[in-house]
Amino acid sequence: DAKTTQPTSMDCAEGRAANLPCNHSTISGNEYVYWYRQIHSQGPQYIIHGLKNNETNEMASLIITEDRKSSTLILPHATLRDTAVYYCIVPIYNQGGKLIFGQGTELSVKP
Amino acid sequence: SAVISQKPSRDICQRGTSLTIQCQVDSQVTMMFWYRQQPGQSLTLIATANQGSEATYESGFVIDKFPISRPNLTFSTLTVSNMSPEDSSIYLCSVARGLDEKLFFGSGTQLSVL
Numbered sequence: 001d002a003k004t005t006q007p008t009s010m011d012c013a014e015g016r017a018a019n020l021p022c023n024h025s026t027i028s029g030n031e032y033v034y035w036y037r038q039i040h041s042q043g044p045q046y047i048i049h050g051l052k053n054n055e056t057n058e059m060a061s062l063i064i065t066e067d068r069k070s071s072t073l074i075l076p077h078a079t080l081r082d083t084a085v086y087y088c089i090v091p092i093y094n095q096g097g098k099l100i101f102g103q104g105t106e107l108s109v110k111p
Numbered sequence: 112s113a114v115i116s117q118k119p120s121r122d123i124c125q126r127g128t129s130l131t132i133q134c135q136v137d138s139q140v141t142m143m144f145w146y147r148q149q150p151g152q153s154l155t156l157i158a159t160a161n162q163g164s165e166a167t168y169e170s171g172f173v174i175d176k177f178p179i180s181r182p183n184l185t186f187s188t189l190t191v192s193n194m195s196p197e198d199s200s201i202y203l204c205s206v207a208r209g210l211d212e213k214l215f216f217g218s219g220t221q222l223s224v225l
Binding site for chain 1 (some may be wrong): 146155203205207210213217
């Protein structure tokens with residue numbers, strides 16, 4: 001199972017880019033990296049996922065290093081509503097694709 | 112996307128009683144999971160709900176305490192049995208259409224046990 005490591009917390013100024021790192025050095029060649037976030041008192045929300053190419057959608061960009069051992073989630077213009085806990089997860093494919101959540105990164109966007 | 116209806120949204124229960132939480136999805140899904148989130152903590156996977164067979168439980172969770180049913184591809188229930196105050200948590204249902212598909216979460220059931 002590929003474990004992920006994230007900083008416990010980060011701050012970001014409103015309007016600036018938030019760059020959230022994740023280490024997944026034991027990831028296998030065919031395993032995706034998924035990012036979710038949980039805003040207080042809500043269920044987790046899917047953000048983006050990728051295999052080896054950089055990905056972008058309406059919420060964020062995902063940059064995956066060439067060796068695939070780490071990735072960075074980028075929120076290009078953070079707003080106060082982006083304050084949440086962000087989780088970087090690699091599914092366990094040989095057990096039905098289940099997701100095991102770590103502690104994530106608590107992002108605080110400040111005015 | 113998948114729309115998940117989870118009931119009840121919250122409940123206050125007495126010690127020693129049981130509560131059944133329902134998870135209804137608006138379309139058929141392959142994968143269904145139940146999570147628990149204790150106050151101030153991350154999510155912990157309880158079990159994978161398997162359609163037509165017994166659920167697969169994670170370490171530390173047992174069927175007698177958390178019986179799960181999944182009669183079809185759109186519905187599942189989780190029962191929290193013989194409750195104690197330590198069971199006070201948010202319980203979340205999550206679904207995915209298949210392997211390598213994003214997971215969708217219900218809004219959760221806030222359970223308080225007195």
